[in-house]
Amino acid sequence: MITLGLDLGTSGVKALLLDGDATLATATAPLSVQRPQPGWSEQDPEDWWRATERCLDELAATHPRALAAVRGIGLSGQMHGATLLDAGHAVLRPCILWNDARSGAQCAELEAPTLNLRRLTGNPAMAGFTAPKLLWVREHEPEVFSRIARVLLPKAWLRWKLSGEFVEDMSDASGTLWLDVAERRWSPLLLAACGLSEAQMPRLVEGTEPTGQLRAEWVQRWGFDQAPVMAGGAGDNAAGAVGVGAVHAGDAFVSLGTSGVLWATTAGFAPAASHGVHAFCHALPGLWHQMGVQLSAAASLAWWARTTGVNEARLLDELDHADPGPAPCWFLPYLNGDRTPHNDSAVRGGFLQLSADTERTDMTQAVLEGVAFAFRDARDALATAGTELHEADLLGGGARSARWSQVLADVLGLPLHQIEGGEHGCALGAARLARAAAGGGSTFDKPRRLRSFEPGRERAALYDEAHGRWQALYGMARQVATPLQTIPSAMPA
Template sequence: MICLGVDLGTSGLKVALLDGDDLIATASRPLRVLRPHVGWSEQDPEDWWNALVACLDELQASEPAALAATAALGLSGQMHGATLLDARGQVLRPCILWNDGRSQAQCAELEARWPALRTVTGNPAMAGFTAPKLLWVREHEPELFERTALVLLPKAYLRWRLTGEAIEEMSDASGTLWLDVGARRWSADALAACGMAMNQMPRLVEGSAPAGEVRGEWVRRWGFARPPLVAGGAGDNAAGAVAVGAVHAGDAFVSLGTSGVLWATTARFAPNPDHAVHAFCHALPDTWHQMGVLLAAASSLTWWAQVTGHDEPALLAEAESAPPSAPCWFAPYLNGERTPHNDATVRGGFAGVDAGTTRADMTRAVLEGVGYALRDARDSLAAAGTKLAEADLIGGGARSALWAQWLADILNLPLHQVAHSELGCALGAARLARMAAGEGLGVARKPQRLRSFEPRPAEAERHGARHAQWRSLYPALKALPPAR
């Protein structure tokens, strides 16, 4: 079956045209992030749509016969973004993104207004989630709040443009703080706490269920033989889970993308909000998951590459020569942090730098700092009763054998590089499209493992001691005044 997988990320949009799991072609376009103030992060939804149109135009030009045979389309997307539409369907303002920290004060307000929030949603209020963003809009942009007729997450906006239907699925909806995650339905009480109503929410479906079909004007533009079915799809991490076959309880992966994720699939709703562990619905029926989340994982290395003027492969090669116990440390809190701190205002930094510190030392510190933050997430999952035996690696950072080995040592966990990791969320979205079109859960099979990294006992012990020291960075950085 030929399907399309659309992955709307933060830094770019990718479309994969696949026959089963076999790649026919891909197209991608970069996206820009707007930062009008310190701690803010926004995108123009029209840029998402223009990127999707450009990608499908490219595929129509390069693979017209295969594109014409497309049976279904799946959507994966960056989570939590608040896309506000008025009664005519016009976007009211730039989308406030997942890594925007402006609504920290509204988080406390929301928990005070609705004491049952953590019990029903399974999560603490975090500035990255959608509900606090709407409270911020209500306070600072009241005219826009009053005109808001519909709130869509980023990939649901693309669905609305493709199909004309306002539909969302469970995994992405879990990150709004408006979903009763155990019951898999919108919570009227959660919406009321934000001064909102049920009619402002899209209809809910499971990620593997049909959720509209492509409208006629787009069928004609891209030459589809028949209108492709559009699947519910998934939030980016749930789509990644489907791509690596993490669909059964106990399955796990580590994602080193713009953000970092330590994922564990669960057979039940298993919240641990006090440790800032995310407890969300999976994109598949009757399945849930836990996540520890970092706001700046591989993007920490990208930032460091921009600062130094050296590309990432060169920095990685240089880092291998750095001594393993250099007294240089890095906290990757470039956008605040989620697990375990739930702190949108803390900022990262280097520590222990002296006149002899080299660029290689600092690069190693960046790689280790992301690893230690993931170890914090591992410990938070363990406190929630989830202990991992092994995990697959996905995301751009996962391509580095050096970083993969260091992570295995730091987490004291076997890690596996897998085939098709470059497709990631787009592959997961396409698999969900196949399910919606009638194929079963069996399409979410595990990929071939290309290389495994076993923790080295001496290195694991050394990193255990260093992690305990590294943890002192957070309270020191927290004590500094926030950036203005």
């Protein structure tokens, strides 16, 4: 059975054709992020649709027979984004993204003891989540708020464009702060706290459930033999988990994408909100997971490449001739704030301990290590929740770097495994969920391991000591952090 996975990411849309467990073809289309004010991060949903069209147009041109034979479509998407629609289904304002920090002040409202937020959702209120974004809109854009008929996450909006259905899966809904995560249902109490109701929310499903079919106009446009079934799909990290076969309690992976995620699958709801650990539903029935999250993982290297004017591949190639770490300088990867363990939307990153002898390779190495140290913080936060990791798979574009993968293994003290298709993990997982929804079976095997990175004893000891000193830098950065200004946006035309 051939299925199609669509991954709506922050930096682009990816489409993947899957036949069984063999990838037939992929197509990608880039996206950009608008930052109208410091700490803000937005995208126009129409850009998502145009990127999706480009991907499907490419597959229709290069693999028409395979695309025509698709029987199921699964969606993966960037989480937490607030996509607001009016009664006529028009988008009211640009989507406020997961890495937008403007709503930090609104989080205190959601932490009111009467709401039992952490007990119901398993998570602290963080500016990146959807609920505080709606409180910000209610306060600063009341005319927009008064017209809201639907609140959708990014992939739910894309699903509506494709199928006409307002549906969301449990894993993505977990990142709104409106889901009772243990019971896998919307919480009327938490919705009401934001001035919303269930009528404005999409219908909830599991990731393997069928949710309708592709609209007839798109069936005709792209030449499908019949209308493919639309699967519930998953938030990006849960889709990645399905893609790498992290579907049993104890399975773990490290995602080195725009953001960074340390994932552990759990058999039950296991919150540890006081340490910034996310406890969400998995995309599969009867499963949950924990995550430690950093907001700027591979994004840190991308920022460094833009700043230096040297592309990422060359920066990494230069390290082939440089001494291994630890670097002689430090980097804090808090370019968009931090989630785990600090839950701090205002803190910012930077370099420290630079000297007249510091070279570009030193600073590149420090970027890799700073991201790895933040993953170490996440590993320690999961340990406080009783989750001990023994090994993990690697996925995301950053995981293609052997140098970075080895640094991560040394810093985390864990064997890490590069896997086949790891760079396609989210789209692959979406296609696998589509196969289950279309009746093709729900077995999610682990991909073939291509290479393993064992922590080196001497390097791990050096990094263990270095991490202890690096942790002290957060307190310094916090002291000089500038509170984000809450400035209303211009009203949309």
